[in-house]
Each structure stands twice: as C-alpha cells, then as structure tokens.
Amino acid sequence: MEEQGVKKEELVPIFIMGKRYDVPSSLTIQKAMEYAGYQLIRGCGCRGGICGACGTVYRFPGSYKIEVGLACQTVVQPNMYLAQIPFFPATKRVYDIEKVKPSIETIVKYYPEVLRCLQCNTCTKSCPMDIEVMDYIAAAMRGDIARLAELSFDCVMCGLCTARCPAEICQYNVAILGRRLYGKYILPKAEHLTEMVEQVRQGKYEQMLRELMDTNEETLKKLYNEREIEPEQADEFWEPKDKSFL
Amino acid sequence: MPYTRELKELIRKVEATRPARVERKKRGEEFPLLSLKEREERLRKYHPDFVEGARREIRVGVNKGYAISPEIVDLLEARSRVDPDLIDLTKIAYETDVLIIGGGGAGTAAALTARERGAKVLIATKLRHGDANTMMAEGGIQAATKGTKDSPYFHYLDVIGGGHFKNDPELVYTLVTEAPKVIAWLESLGCMFTKFPDGRLKTLHGGGTCRKRMHYAADITGAEIMRTLRDEARNHPEEIKVLEFSPAVELILNEHGHCSGAVLYNLETEEYFVVKAKAVIMATGGSGRLHIQGFMTTNHYGATGDGLVMGYRAGVKLCFLHTVQYHPTGAVFPEQAEGLLITEKFRGAGANVLNIDGEQFVNEREPRDVESASFIRECTERGKGVPTPTGKVGVWLDSPMIDMLWGEGTVKREFPGKYILFKRYGIDISKEPILVYPTLHYQNGGLEYNCRCETSVPGFFAAGEVTGGVHGENRLMGNSLLDVCVFGRIAGENAAIYAKEKFKDGKLTLDHVRRYHRELEEAGIVTDRVAPMLLPDYTNPKVRERQLTTHYLGTLR
Ligand SMILES: Cc1cc2nc3c(=O)[nH]c(=O)nc-3n(C[C@H](O)[C@H](O)[C@H](O)COP(=O)(O)OP(=O)(O)OC[C@H]3O[C@@H](n4cnc5c(N)ncnc54)[C@H](O)[C@@H]3O)c2cc1C
Ligand code: FES
Numbered sequence: 174m175e176e177q178g179v180k181k182e183e184l185v186p187i188f189i190m191g192k193r194y195d196v197p198s199s200l201t202i203q204k205a206m207e208y209a210g211y212q213l214i215r216g217c218g219c220r221g222g223i224c225g226a227c228g229t230v231y232r233f234p235g236s237y238k239i240e241v242g243l244a245c246q247t248v249v250q251p252n253m254y255l256a257q258i259p260f261f262p263a264t265k266r267v268y269d270i271e272k273v274k275p276s277i278e279t280i281v282k283y284y285p286e287v288l289r290c291l292q293c294n295t296c297t298k299s300c301p302m303d304i305e306v307m308d309y310i311a312a313a314m315r316g317d318i319a320r321l322a323e324l325s326f327d328c329v330m331c332g333l334c335t336a337r338c339p340a341e342i343c344q345y346n347v348a349i350l351g352r353r354l355y356g357k358y359i360l361p362k363a364e365h366l367t368e369m370v371e372q373v374r375q376g377k378y379e380q381m382l383r384e385l386m387d388t389n390e391e392t393l394k395k396l397y398n399e400r401e402i403e404p405e406q407a408d409e410f411w412e413p414k415d416k417s418f419l
Numbered sequence: 420m421p422y423t424r425e426l427k428e429l430i431r432k433v434e435a436t437r438p439a440r441v442e443r444k445k446r447g448e449e450f451p452l453l454s455l456k457e458r459e460e461r462l463r464k465y466h467p468d469f470v471e472g473a474r475r476e477i478r479v480g481v482n483k484g485y486a487i488s489p490e491i492v493d494l495l496e497a498r499s500r501v502d503p504d505l506i507d508l509t510k511i512a513y514e515t516d517v518l519i520i521g522g523g524g525a526g527t528a529a530a531l532t533a534r535e536r537g538a539k540v541l542i543a544t545k546l547r548h549g550d551a552n553t554m555m556a557e558g559g560i561q562a563a564t565k566g567t568k569d570s571p572y573f574h575y576l577d578v579i580g581g582g583h584f585k586n587d588p589e590l591v592y593t594l595v596t597e598a599p600k601v602i603a604w605l606e607s608l609g610c611m612f613t614k615f616p617d618g619r620l621k622t623l624h625g626g627g628t629c630r631k632r633m634h635y636a637a638d639i640t641g642a643e644i645m646r647t648l649r650d651e652a653r654n655h656p657e658e659i660k661v662l663e664f665s666p667a668v669e670l671i672l673n674e675h676g677h678c679s680g681a682v683l684y685n686l687e688t689e690e691y692f693v694v695k696a697k698a699v700i701m702a703t704g705g706s707g708r709l710h711i712q713g714f715m716t717t718n719h720y721g722a723t724g725d726g727l728v729m730g731y732r733a734g735v736k737l738c739f740l741h742t743v744q745y746h747p748t749g750a751v752f753p754e755q756a757e758g759l760l761i762t763e764k765f766r767g768a769g770a771n772v773l774n775i776d777g778e779q780f781v782n783e784r785e786p787r788d789v790e791s792a793s794f795i796r797e798c799t800e801r802g803k804g805v806p807t808p809t810g811k812v813g814v815w816l817d818s819p820m821i822d823m824l825w826g827e828g829t830v831k832r833e834f835p836g837k838y839i840l841f842k843r844y845g846i847d848i849s850k851e852p853i854l855v856y857p858t859l860h861y862q863n864g865g866l867e868y869n870c871r872c873e874t875s876v877p878g879f880f881a882a883g884e885v886t887g888g889v890h891g892e893n894r895l896m897g898n899s900l901l902d903v904c905v906f907g908r909i910a911g912e913n914a915a916i917y918a919k920e921k922f923k924d925g926k927l928t929l930d931h932v933r934r935y936h937r938e939l940e941e942a943g944i945v946t947d948r949v950a951p952m953l954l955p956d957y958t959n960p961k962v963r964e965r966q967l968t969t970h971y972l973g974t975l976r
Binding site: 363 | 563567589592596606631717721957
C-alpha cells in the first residue's frame, strides 16, 4: 500500500551494508530498506522515533565522520553507506529499587565503570536524540542524580552511545537508574495521591459507584450530560459546586 | 523533507485566508458545529465504520454471525501457521508457571505482579521487550487522584459516557477504583511524572473528561512507563525470563480444556517450539498494522491482532470489535512522519482545519469520529484534499494560527516534541501548517474477559488492548495506559494464584486448532491464508516478483 499512486520520483543510490540500491529520495532509511527488498525483523519497532530499535550508523564516501540516526526518522541521502545496529550487548545491573539510595554510592556500586569516562564526547556525538550524554555521565560521576535524570529524560535507549564508548560504559542503563532514583526519592511525593488511595481503600466511593453500576442507561445519560465540567482555564485549586460525590 | 514547491504554492492560499480567520476567532465567531442529527448523518455517510463493506460476518467459531472489519475476519477465517500434526507436544522447550504473551505495558505489569505472588514467569514477545504501543503513548494516563475536585465516581461517568454507555460496568468499576493505586505504584517504581515543586501531580483535561485528571511525564508518558516497568522486570532476571523475537502462534490446551502453554516461533531461526505453562496471559495489544480499509496507522510494527486470532481459536469470544478508533489528525507529510499522531491539543488551541483552497469546512473541535468523517468527505466526495508527492491526500491543520492567537513562541513552547521533529524535516510548524489525514489508532474491542482478567477458558487470562469491554464502543484518551496497568497487574496476580492453586496437569493438545480447521472446511472456506500475521509486509512488490525461489507463508518469508 505504501506504493500506491507513487509519482515517478527521483531515485538516489544508497549502500546498505556496502551494497548499492536505488531508492526514492523521500524515504526514510527504514522504508528505503524495505523498498530495497529487506523484510525487517530486527531494527524496527515503533516506526515513530521513540522505541530505539532502529539505531543506524552511516558515512559518506571521502568523509571521516561517522553519522548516526534512527532509521525510522532519517531520510536517505545520496551515497550514504549504512548499517543498522539493532542490538548491542549491554550491562544491566540488578538492584532493589526499595533499598538503593539516591546518591553517588549507588551509581558507583552498580556502574563503577562510569568513573572510567574519558570525556571524549563520542557518546554525545553518537546520540540520535541530541542528548548531552557525556554531561549526564559527568553528573552521574558527581552524584548529581537530578541532573542525570533531567538531561537523559528523552533517551530512547537505542544503544548507539554504548556501542561507541571507549570506556565501555552502558550510558542508557546508568541513565534509567538515575531517573528511577530521581522519580522515587528526590521528587517530592504526591500527598493528594496517597490520600486518594487511602479513601478508596476505606471504601469511601463504594456505595455511590455500586449505585451508578445499577443505574439504567437513560439516567446515566442524564447524569453524564449534567456533569459539571472543570473549566479549561481553571487553576489547580478549582473546586466544583456540587461536592456530594467527592 | 521540507514542503515541495507545489505545496508551498498551496500554502499561500492558507496564508491568504489566515488573517481574516484569526480575526473571526478573536471575535469568537466559529465555524458552525453540526447538530446531533447532522453529526449522525455525517458519520453514517463518511465514517469508516459505516462505509459499504466496513463489516463482514464471521462465518466460524464462537462469534459466528458477528460483523466486524473484514481485515480481522480474514485473519479469523484463516488456517494456523503450522500444521498441528507436525508439532510434537511431548518435546517441551520451556516450562514455567505463568507464560505471558506480549512484552508491552500490560504484559510487563503482569509479570511484575505474578512474580510478587511467587510465580516463575516467562514473557514471550514478538519484537524487543517494550517495542509496543505502550511505548508510543504521549498524552497521559487518567486517574482521579485529587479528592478536592474529582473522584472515581466522575471518572466512571466519563468512561461510560465516552463508550456510548455500552461498557461492562464491573470492568469500569475496577478501572476507576484501581486507578489511583496504579499511579501510586508507578510513582513508587520511580516513574518521573510531571509535578509541581511540592510534589502535586500536574493534570490536564483530555477529550471527554469532566475533571483534569490526565497525568503525564512530559510528552512521552507511555515511554516513561514502559521503560520503567521493563527496567523493573529486568531487576528480577531469575524469576522473569524474556524471550524476544519469539511470537506465539497458537495456544496449547490440555485434556481438561485448560490453557497450558503456547507454540512459539523463533523469527530468526524459523523454528517452532513448545512452552508449557500452568497459566497463560494474552497481552498482545492492538491491530493498527492491519491497515483497516487501507488507513495508515499510529501503531507499532507488531500490532497485527495476533492475540485475537489465538484466543478465538481456543474458544474465547470477541466483543466491541465492531468499532475502530481513528484519530483525525495523523501526519501525511513528510513521508517519514506518515501516520504520526498530531495531538488533539493543536485543535484545542485554535488551529483551523482547511481544504486545498484554504477554506474551512468543519469546526476543528468536533468529536474525533465526526472530525475524521468530515476530513474524509472533503478529500473524497468533494475532491478538495491536498495531494502529497507520494500520492496521498490530506487537509491543512493551521498551526501558525496558534502563535497569532496566543503570542509568538506558543507553538514552540507548548508542542516542543512536534516542533523539533518537524524542524528536523525543514518545516517550521509555527510558520507553516501541517498536512493531516485520519489515521488508525486504537482497537476498541477484543477478547471477552472479566474484572479478574479471566476468560472463558480456564487458565487463560487477558489484559490490555487485546481485550474488549472496559472502554465500550470508544476509548477516551488516557484510559488505555491506565487499562494496561490496572488489568495487567490483576492478570498477573490471578494467573499466579491460578498456577499455584487451581492448575490441573494433563496431556497437552492442539485439538482445538484441528477442530477450527474442520469448521473452516465445513463452512466452505477454502483458503491459503494463515494467521496470526505476526508482521505486516512492506517489502517492495517488484522485488517479490524477482524472488523466484522464495516461499512466503502469509506475509513472512
Ligand atoms: C501513538 C499512540 C499514542 C497513544 N497515546 C495514548 C495516551 O496518550 N494515553 C493512553 O492511555 N493511551 C494511548 N495510546 C494507547 C495505548 O498506548 C495502548 O493502547 C496500550 O499501551 C496498549 O498496551 P498493551 O500492553 O495492551 O499492548 P502493547 O503495548 O502494544 O504491547 C503488546 C506487545 O505484544 C507483542 N506481541 C504482539 N503479538 C505477539 C505475539 N503473537 N506473540 C508475542 N508477542 C506479541 C507486541 O510486539 C508488543 O510488544 C496510544 C497509542 C498509540 C499507538
Ligand atoms: S523504530 Fe522505534 S525508534 Fe525507530
């Protein structure tokens, strides 16, 4: 179906693992591989730039520079020669989220190799998401968990940084440890949430919900249409007029 | 790829009408909303659910006579990928307490609770662990967590109203009462929800909510939940094993009629092998990649409805599959963004929707289904769609209006993800409109199950997008991430308990598959179609013509 009605379009040469294929110039690397005849099994997940399955490295003839991209997001360019790196062996340390502390000790205990960072910045240059990878590793080395979490938030865990790190660090697993520590221990807890969980546990809403469940469709429709709608512009502390079902 | 010369030419027409449209908007003059009767009419005439041939009756199995999308019926009226006589059920490759089919949000949540209950878990998944629709959710997750203005009571009303009052009340009850617990659970696992400095969770409205209860983690909520759950599963490597690139193709029952495992397929070595389990959870998600009626989709590569097929062959009923959710604004340009979701928030902020002449043809804030139907009418019957270089059509979503209405920089600030993405393609969406068309988004229905996630087959549980009932005929934004967490957890718990307390060992069998094949023959269905599909086929048909010695089974070679 992706072929339907395609107008005659300019074809450009690309080299998939060294072999030349002529593909329409508007395609992504992912679709170009399919156009060339590949049936993707590895290296394709969300097709939308968020799962990190399709990390790809490429070069242009005569250039020393290694370029990177997500195959599902990067449009082909003439003469690029490319390979997907859909999997790279990585270390993932096992820890108990209930017992770890949000501190440098935790980082060093589980990922001591971060201390080997050479600050070469290759990880940052290898990131298809433009994340400042080296900076978050530096934050990890300082025990600055908040910075580690914030800088790495957009990470799709494609592993390109890990594939190229001369210090053999698995950056993205350090990053998720950091984000979980931050989310659990550093961000303040939501008190209203704890209260609500308690109210539900005590059965506060039990009777009104059971009544709703037994209500016929007509009455339900009426209740539905009469719901008081929180205004779009209302601030955080807006309260409804009718509080009987709170 | 930036807009082509032809498209830039057409954008001039949008720019020509823009100042007057902005003025009208400022004066509060809106394109008239349709009356309820007109809505009904528009849907009946143009919504994909209602077009000729949108539904076909299933001719075999427990739902014989139920009319649903022909693309799904084709899969149900297909043979197994593998001849049951060829599979040696005495050769067991893996044995486990709980087998979970599908490593998305529901499957992974289930694994965690099953483990907590002391079960050994095996997750079999088609792609990598976490390559799933869950990863793609952006908008957020609903839950009534603010007792001063909201409660499960209002959440219940919203869910059931959104679902056209057809939802299963017990399921909705479970969804809304478990919701706050699930958010607390995610918080305790370290999910980075977006919060105020004092820890209050930030919440927004979603379509059809009466209270702001959409919790979010910036604009990658699903990814944040998925990667956290996956990391937690990986913290228990002894009790939770994961087989990637190993989709299930058939359930295995035993002589008592209980579900006792599955046949898996190694996508790389092309071997089939047997997993024996005391309980099985189906969590294979949705079916956008079936491209119902040729629509593009927001779904991930593996969303091919496999769980529906496997469950149905084992005798589980399907429900609520007669409606399909289309999202009105999927990107159609550039090529690499095709199908990508452009959130409802753009229209909420005032961006008009326009045809090739730069004229409005529908109010931009009609409900999702009415909006979609109106786009389709404009592009088909009225022939006023905007053609793309790859032969698609779309309508303009006039995003630059947002800056004109709310001040320079609003688009960039409020929609950073989309702004940056399009910027990379050379399109500045604060200055140029976005080309959109309806896109296949969500499988409203699926396997019938109850609030304990049990199905009609003992030992067989289901959770997530593969199921039907909790959302009725139409799911609201934010209730699906919630669904997968709530019911994933329940499925895991109950499957573990079942494995421990109710499991009864017996001889493994694939007789249900043989029976199903016989039924197909008796119904006169002679076909070489096979199902489940496993992966869609996007290879070049011209290449296929030259693959003279290649054998394809369904879409896979
Ligand atoms: C772009 C997008 C945006 C969305 N936004 C939101 C939102 O903002 N809020 C919200 O609540 N919901 C949203 N949704 C919906 C929601 O994300 C999904 O409905 C939900 O996450 C489904 O979870 P699941 O676990 O049931 O399925 P999935 O997460 O899709 O997981 C299913 C898994 O099963 C695997 N699988 C499939 N077949 C087989 C097989 N035969 N054998 C083994 N494994 C198999 C798949 O590969 C996948 O890993 C969105 C969906 C999309 C696509
Ligand atoms: S396929 Fe998911 S990021 Fe490219």
